[in-house]
Amino acid sequence: MRAEKSVQQHNAEVDFAALARMAKELHSYVEIGMMPEARLRTTDLRSELAVAIRHHEAFIGAHLNHLQDKQIDLKLVTDALNQGAGSLSQAEKIRLLEMTGEILDVLAGQSGQLRSNVESGVQNG
Amino acid sequence: MAEQPQGIANKGFGRLTPPPKPNAESSFTISPPPSPTSTSSERALKLIEQLQEKTELGKLTWTTGFEDGQFKVVLPRGELAFVAQVKGNVRRFLVLDERQEVILEETITDDEALDEQLLSAKDRVFDAIGKLQALARVRALQVHEKLAKAEKLLAAI
Numbered sequence: 001m002r003a004e005k006s007v008q009q010h011n012a013e014v015d016f017a018a019l020a021r022m023a024k025e026l027h028s029y030v031e032i033g034m035m036p037e038a039r040l041r042t043t044d045l046r047s048e049l050a051v052a053i054r055h056h057e058a059f060i061g062a063h064l065n066h067l068q069d070k071q072i073d074l075k076l077v078t079d080a081l082n083q084g085a086g087s088l089s090q091a092e093k094i095r096l097l098e099m100t101g102e103i104l105d106v107l108a109g110q111s112g113q114l115r116s117n118v119e120s121g122v123q124n125g
Numbered sequence: 126m127a128e129q130p131q132g133i134a135n136k137g138f139g140r141l142t143p144p145p146k147p148n149a150e151s152s153f154t155i156s157p158p159p160s161p162t163s164t165s166s167e168r169a170l171k172l173i174e175q176l177q178e179k180t181e182l183g184k185l186t187w188t189t190g191f192e193d194g195q196f197k198v199v200l201p202r203g204e205l206a207f208v209a210q211v212k213g214n215v216r217r218f219l220v221l222d223e224r225q226e227v228i229l230e231e232t233i234t235d236d237e238a239l240d241e242q243l244l245s246a247k248d249r250v251f252d253a254i255g256k257l258q259a260l261a262r263v264r265a266l267q268v269h270e271k272l273a274k275a276e277k278l279l280a281a282i
Contacts, residue, residue: 072221073191
């Protein structure tokens with residue numbers, strides 16, 4: 001049972017590390033104004049985050065609310081970008097950069113927490 | 126050029142396979158759908174009024190959304206999220222489930238709200254979204270706290 005938990009926790013860490021990489025790519029695309037690429041990455045990240053939360057909820061612990069909040073952000077960003085990135089106001093462009101930065105912070109933090117748990121043998125976050 | 130969408134589950138990021146579990150019997154129940162006694166506008170209005178009440182009591186934590194004039198609140202366990210938006214002459218209210226699927230959407234323009242034929246539910250929802258968005262904005266941006274601070278700062282000059 002303990003071995004199974006360890007494997008699951010390792011998988012959670014691997015998945016969240018992959019999500020953090022996707023979030024970093026998304027943030028980079030937004031920074032350099034590659035909006036079609038940013039739109040694709042937002043969609044990917046949204047669906048993969050949903051899968052990861054569902055699979056690894058037991059290991060996420062107190063950060064679940066943060067992740068759910070970021071899921072809503074990704075949904076709102078996806079909807080807006082799908083309407084056409086050209087129609088974004090200046091304030092929305094700035095907010096997009098802030099939001100993708102926050103998403104990166106949250107996912108990198110979650111990944112780091114899971115890695116730390118794996119290394120120290122803690123069973124959940 | 127962006128890479129093609131990548132799935133984290135099948136790209137070999139070093140995932141391990143846990144030992145197989147014994148088969149567990151799955152069971153589920155089917156709940157009958159709620160009786161369609163009210164229109165989506167009436168449902169929206171009821172939810173907006175409840176949100177207004179809870180917001181005034183300070184029980185909900187609103188934050189800024191993405192688009193201009195958009196504010197959101199996620200319920201504590203993430204089961205539901207609500208979005209209120211006023212953008213130009215369009216007012217929008219969304220209810221999202223735990224998978225961020227939109228389960229209720231009301232988007233009303235001031236033209237629709239002023240249309241005599243559509244008056245009543247739509248008109249009331251239009252006004253209610255405006256009131257809720259104003260409340261949400263005050264909470265999300267901490268307007269009262271910041272203005273109180275501004276008064277103190279100005280008094281100290």
